[in-house]
Amino acid sequence: MSLQRLRTDFQFAVLVACCVIGTLGILPFIVLRIAAHEWAAAAVDASIVAALVLAFVRGWRGGNVTRIGRFVVVVITLACVASSHLLGLSGAFWSFPVLLANFILVRRRDALLASVALISTVVIDGRAFVTVLDRSMYVASASVGCALAYVFALRTDVQREQLQTLASRDPLTGVANRRAMDREMHIAVEAFRRHRMPVGLLVMDLDHFKRINDEFGHEAGDDVLVHFTRVVQSSCRAGDRLFRYGGEEFVLLVPGIDADTLRRLAEVLREAVSVRVRAGTRAVTVSIGGAVLQPDEDSGAWIARADAAMYEPKREGRDRVVV
Structure with missing residues (x-):
């Protein structure tokens, strides 16, 4: 059933992909953090992996994909803020994949709110930046990334709606098929x-x-x-x-x-x-x-x-x- 959903349910397939890619990408850093005795950072990374695994399992068992996506966005946004606070600039680098994931996983409005909150909190915290120029460069690059992700999500939604309409309409009469x-x-x-x-x-x-x-x-x-x-x-x-x-x-x-x-x-x-x-x-x-x-x-x-x-x-x- 879930394998069939991977082929037919776009949002479910995206959720599964994000969970798998995120888990595989973060797992090595847990080992590195533990080896470097960075226990707090290791705990943050472990919490992300645990959340992604939980989301994967819930989605695979037929859970509400929209709610699961929101849960993942909240967790990874908070974890990115924590990483920036604990690790400085190297933690702030995670903002960019998180910004993209936000727009992939949830509606554009929710993703925009989470992304603005992430950028603002990292900037206000300030531990990731040494100079004003560093802060300004982060704001500019993160904002551009956020804007591009928003446009991509918008066009993807429009194209998907058009394809769904074409797939469900009789081309001659215009009624549903x-x-x-x-x-x-x-x-x-x-x-x-x-x-x-x-x-x-x-x-x-x-x-x-x-x-x-x-x-x-x-x-x-x-x-x-x-x-x-x-x-x-x-x-x-x-x-x-x-x-x-x-x-x-x-x-x-x-x-x-x-x-x-x-x-x-x-x-x-x-x-x-x-x-x-x-x-x-x-x-x-x-x-x-x-x-x-x-x-x-x-x-x-x-x-x-x-x-x-x-x-x-x-x-x-x-x-x-x-x-």
């Missing part, structure tokens, strides 16, 4: 199990869509799909989520609804599609099957039941609703 649907259905099932929050599912399949492609061309078929999604989104509630399940099949996730209300919503959607969606001069119709989540169901059984309900209208002449 099957990957996003699987995630949202899992969340809905968990919410139902914990809070008994009712939730319904509609599976919608456009009737005779292959015939539309054959008669009017694939571009016209694409236009029908786009128009269909717009009609559905304008006819359902603000909190409902529409997904493209595959081809001409779509799924609507409807929270907070019972079977009767789900059936009425499905009829509204069916009628709206038949009135407003066209392929040339021909009306486009849709067959809809629905299911309200039951206590003993997982997401797979739930959508299978809704999908089976959708095939009943197909057998009975299409342009119908079964819930």
Whole structure:
């Protein structure tokens, strides 16, 4: 499970990397400090390693990565201040990897606060500097490093959000895709199990869509799909989520609804599609099957039941609703 998370969970992978690299980088200094009888500095280094190992174990066992990241940032920031106080300039050198780690592990705002606190405390303490020039050089170099780390974190967050959007959106219609649907259905099932929050599912399949492609061309078929999604989104509630399940099949996730209300919503959607969606001069119709989540169901059984309900209208002449 955790090996899979390393490939799919960016923040978890970053946390693990920081813990491993930090532990391997600091362990030799514990030995050196002990050999030099620098017991206080050795204790500081040992506390960092202990914190990193603890964070690694908690994260690997499924702990909250955001909270663990904050814990690590607090520990390494305080340890860097202590090292600067005990060792002078050689301890202050650790500020630079700590500044970078802060922006890797936590949100930019939290990282900026921790970094400003670190730089300010080291400067105010002053034991790392002999002259005013030393102090000024440290402030300048640490501030530049902090600014660069901030910009890097900002661009990384923006790029990751864009990639996540691309990975969860259908490029033709702009609605969420099957990957996003699987995630949202899992969340809905968990919410139902914990809070008994009712939730319904509609599976919608456009009737005779292959015939539309054959008669009017694939571009016209694409236009029908786009128009269909717009009609559905304008006819359902603000909190409902529409997904493209595959081809001409779509799924609507409807929270907070019972079977009767789900059936009425499905009829509204069916009628709206038949009135407003066209392929040339021909009306486009849709067959809809629905299911309200039951206590003993997982997401797979739930959508299978809704999908089976959708095939009943197909057998009975299409342009119908079964819930």
